[in-house]
Amino acid sequence: MRLSEYFLPLLRENPSEAQIVSHRLMLRAGMIRQSSAGIYSWLPLGLRVLKKIERIVREEQDRAGALEILMPTVQPAELWRESGRYDDYGKEMLRIRDRHDREMLYGPTNEEQVTEIVRASIKSYRDLPRMLYHIQWKFRDEVRPRFGVMRGREFLMKDAYSFDLDAAGAKRSYNKMFVAYLRTFARLGLKAIPMRADTGPIGGELSHEFVILAETGESAVYCDRAWLSTDILATEVDYHGDLEPIFQRWTGLYAATDEKHEPDSCPVPREELVEARGIEVGHIFYFGDKYSQPMGALVIGPDGETAALEMGSYGIGVSRLVGALIEANHDGAGIIWPESVAPFRIGLINLRPGDTRCRDTADDLYGKLLGANVEVLYDDRDESPGAKFATMDLIGLPDQLVIGPRGIAGGTIEVKHRRSGERQDVSIETALRLLTASEPGPLAASAPGTKARRPGRARSEGGRKGPRSGKLQDGERPIPDPA
């Protein structure tokens, strides 16, 4: 994409309404614009990131055996009366009346809706287990929206629902999602730690929240130091096998939110305990027949007996993750995207568009990168060099290629790695090889969080890896050290 043809409305100064760094950077980098309190429009750059996250979430859900559906945003109040939540939910629920004066609501979640779908169609244990998910906009009329997309009223969420015959089956489904979540966040370049959680308004008995560590997190969390050096993607996963050992392994490592942490009875010795800030990005629940019972979602078991479905629900805050990723990946100059979610893989800067040699070289390189399926944002604008550098640093693309008269004279261009700040003058051929090869290049080796980059795969991978029943590849995403 040529920047001269792109829509990237940058802000040079911090908008006064934005307090936290991710909110400020998202506004400044032209990713979002606020529509009203807690409601945002997504501009091209922000939308690209949102879609990348969505794709990874989708791939891991599919891999775990969940099936994608799409349920409506507007739901009938009637359904929620069946579960009893219409009155329980309170003012957080946005209630609407249609022209026939029928009571509707903009869904804050979809347990009732999905239960209604399943109860109408699944009558036998032979049709179980099933997991359904969708990625859809939700609305919760927060009293006080804040932190930009991290705590908006309208937000994009992946919510999955599992249906099993009995508690043992439900636990197996729970484990699948538990593992899928670990993998999803790891691929996003985040260290997400599952913590035992209260079930809140969803209800139920077993629940974990997934919290990522970020200096600017909203709540204090405590965990075993061992968490920092774990690599979840190194664990082989067979979703058809027994996942309980993996579940046990990852829940065995100490981790607790502020409310649950007891300094006096903490099993981890002081020197091994990490105190950090956390942001909740996912939450999973097992709640049995809380909805299936009142709503009559029943199946006949092998013994001929009728039983209410055992259910669980599993949420990931997709839009919140955009903010959370920035909280965990930024510096004074701007955003630093992990490669897996970067809106573009490479920022190509032509410092002197007026110069024929610079322009020809840049145009040529741009064409070759596109030809190699590398997502590249090409700054071909007639701007001062400083402005171009600042722009690229702000929007945080993983690598920058700088073409200017100084280098061209010596036959080189500059490659700059955004995260480390490391720069190298290399030949054009070398640059191309570095950025399109499947093997890690020299720069990558010294740069944290990029050791296994495979830049050329961005498009080609595209979610078509065939059936996801088998083993998983290792090291799809390295995990940057959050400390």
Place this chain on the structure above:
RNA sequence: CGGAGUGUAGCUCAGCCUGGUAGAGCACCGCUUUCGGGAGGCGGGGGCCGGAGGUUCAAAUCCUCUCACUCCGACCA
């Protein structure tokens, strides 16, 4: 929902106390000089001062109401 603030140009803000008909920097447009970390010069466009009502000869400024947004607290993907 309690408490506290803020609404003036696209962005950051001054002007308001002490009423006299709208400003700065950045951004934008034109010309020009520049050109490796948000450059310089000259010229230019842009605001019913959140909205409504009131006081006054006169309101961005004083009063009343209203709307929006933000912050702190209680609640959440």
